[in-house]
Amino acid sequence: MPDPDPFWWRDAEPARPRRVEGGIQINSTRGPVARTWWSQRFLGVLESLGVGGRLSRGRSYARAGQIISLDVDAGGAVAQVQGSRPQPYKVRVGIPAFGKAEWAAVAQALADDASYAATLLAGEMPREIETVFEAVGLSLFPAGNRDLAMDCSCPDHAVPCKHLAAVFYVLADRFDTDPFQILALRGRDRETLLEDLRARRTAASPPATSDGVPALADVMHEYWSAGPGLPERLTGPRTPPDALLDQVPEFTVDVRGERVADLLRPAYRALAGDDSTPPTAP
Template identity: 40%
Template sequence: MTAGDGGAAAAGDDAGRMWWSRRFLDVLGSFTDHGRLHRGWTYARQGRVKDLRVRPHEVSARVFGPEPYGVAIGVGPIDEDSWRAVAAELASQPLLRARLLEGETPPELEWAFAQAGVPLLPDSPHDLHLMCECPGYGEPCEHAAAVLCLLAEAFDRDPSLLLTWRGGSRERLLHGLRQASAKDAPDPFDVGDEPLRAAGFWTAGPAPAEPREHAAPAPPDLLLQLLDPPAIKIRRRPLTDVLRPAYEAMSRA
């Protein structure tokens, strides 16, 4: 996936506007030499970073400083079991799950990855594999630092690039979340080990608890968000898009 060609506006002072890119810059600043980091920002602002591409487990670019040098920055893969663990952790948090399905990227996402035992963001230079064609020996050199700085700005624009870099995608994460939610849903026909008895069958059970006054209302189309969309289309529009206004109208009524 191409994230951009770089430039003065691309990695300016606005980089780090979102929590995930701020965290990424904090980690970068914790292990990068101040002088090289400053030169990296300068290169990025001067438009010396070209062809920035984000692919699973690797970011690549060309940096002109003054000679063109190829730069590749790898990150360790997240295995299938860990992705499933992340999805299960997200599925266990109803409000977090709803926010993700609404298209948000809440800070709790990083916590869910940590709970699954895999960091969403690299914690140290040991989590990154830095490769540059320049003759320098710093880790990162100013060319790799420039790519990392521009990458933070790309994360600002599109947080799904962070998941792409880690070997996944937003679609994959949401699909796993829906599967985990369906797997954990109780079976309505499961009555447990207690046998059914005729005596007292028609007796009313305990009264339901009073609803909390300040409970946050669920969005009217929550069911449409939680279920995988069917393949049915009406006048070339997905069925869920057609039903959503009806759900909202019924909630207002």
């Protein structure tokens, strides 16, 4: 009886993958995938490392939603990609994460310029972000082949295979929406980085201006308090609630022989909780 799974079939996957319901799809249906400069830079780095020439193999997979799951964490991303076989393939992309001391240097450099934190909070990546990393001896994107590990459980010997390539496209698509995922690969999630930036900028803020006057941020809690020598509640001459009616021009019509202003006075007094007799107009 012939072997139902000969060796030449085991090492090659049929071209048509199994359909996935609810798979992860990229937003681009045609043309370029990356929409932001940082995602374009990510794919450009892959091309410079010799990976880009094979990326197109996974574009149809990424657009068809063949990726079942994708998790991004410090040091890499892991995914499940459905091919033509029943069992999804396990895919891993590894990028070295930076240590605590390295991230402290990056955070300090970012905190030194308020525009960096403002740009990140707005959901964008600062144009100078790579320069910031380079200034402390680091690289945000993979700097060489040693900075990028790729593995897939499929039988294809090409690296990257179509499954890895599909994951790269989905990563670029995610980076478009959330640039913090690029930083997460290097070891810092959004909340941790922003909290660190806030703490560093607060610590660097001077407690007072050069002439000895307290900084506004340090006295905001006292804004509504009375100053020295003043009562806690300031009072002035009491103005009748219907005084405004005495300042407007006389209405040109009457209602059943009565002035419109006089008809409105009870309503003004009621809204103010005042039952006193209205003053006579001058």
